[in-house]
Amino acid sequence: MELFPRPRTEIAPGAVHLPGWLSLDLQRRLVLACRDWAKPPAGLRAARLPSGARMSVRTVCLGWHWYPYRYSRTVDDGDGSPVKPLPAWLAELGRRAVAEAYQDPAAGESYRPDVALVNFYDADARMGMHQDRDEVSRAPVVSLSLGDECVFRFGNTENRNRPWTDVELGSGDLFVFGGASRLAYHGVPRTRPGTADPSIGMTAGRLNITLRESGMD
Numbered sequence: 140m141e142l143f144p145r146p147r148t149e150i151a152p153g154a155v156h157l158p159g160w161l162s163l164d165l166q167r168r169l170v171l172a173c174r175d176w177a178k179p180p181a182g183l184r185a186a187r188l189p190s191g192a193r194m195s196v197r198t199v200c201l202g203w204h205w206y207p208y209r210y211s212r213t214v215d216d217g218d219g220s221p222v223k224p225l226p227a228w229l230a231e232l233g234r235r236a237v238a239e240a241y242q243d244p245a246a247g248e249s250y251r252p253d254v255a256l257v258n259f260y261d262a263d264a265r266m267g268m269h270q271d272r273d274e275v276s277r278a279p280v281v282s283l284s285l286g287d288e289c290v291f292r293f294g295n296t297e298n299r300n301r302p303w304t305d306v307e308l309g310s311g312d313l314f315v316f317g318g319a320s321r322l323a324y325h326g327v328p329r330t331r332p333g334t335a336d337p338s339i340g341m342t343a344g345r346l347n348i349t350l351r352e353s354g355m356d
């Protein structure tokens with residue numbers, strides 16, 4: 140429980156932050172599910188960038204497997220296994236997230252996420268500024284955070300430089316970006332190790348789940 144709950148904030152048009160959106164029970168359920176999804180086959184791995192460098196963040200995908208810079212039904216850059224399915228309950232959580240972030244039940248109804256990227260950050264992991272643009276659909280991205288807090292840098296749609304807004308994302312926070320912000324550059328310059336609440340079942344690190352509509356079939 141936070142002593143001073145933070146309010147819903149529109150960071151940019153179409154980009155909404157809802158602090159503490161997930162109950163502790165749901166956070167626990169998601170942590171357990173992430174642990175399961177992380178197992179091989181088609182488990183957690185650090186993607187290799189075209190430069191040859193590995194990402195410091197480790198990722199497991201559901202629904203469609205993402206690797207720089209495309210989607211596939213199989214883990215083409217890893218063990219070749221079929222990607223794990225995206226559970227219906229997680230897609231439903233995504234619909235609720237969009238409805239509540241935009242205070243628009245119809246926007247929630249029509250949201251059909253079919254991809255989830257589950258990212259695990261250890262104390263040293265970070266994510267450079269990038270756009271989520273490998274999806275054909277321009278439906279919103281739903282982001283759920285668990286464990287350690289982080290600095291989430293939300294930039295502009297033109298380039299990876301300023302102007303940007305640094306948002307503190309804590310465990311249970313929801314961030315939705317769609318509409319005019321759907322192609323905004325964003326990244327995670329740092330996490331805040333040791334800030335996680337162990338009662339959700341995570342003793343170290345940060346998890347982030349993004350839900351997306353691929354627009355593919």
Ligand SMILES: O=C(O)CCC(=O)C(=O)O
Nearest residue numbers: 256258271291327347349
């Ligand atoms: O970890 C985050 O909060 C952002 C993750 C992200 O931008 C992505 O997976 O594309």
Ligand SMILES: [Fe+2]
Nearest residue numbers: 269270271325
């Ligand atoms: Fe992203």
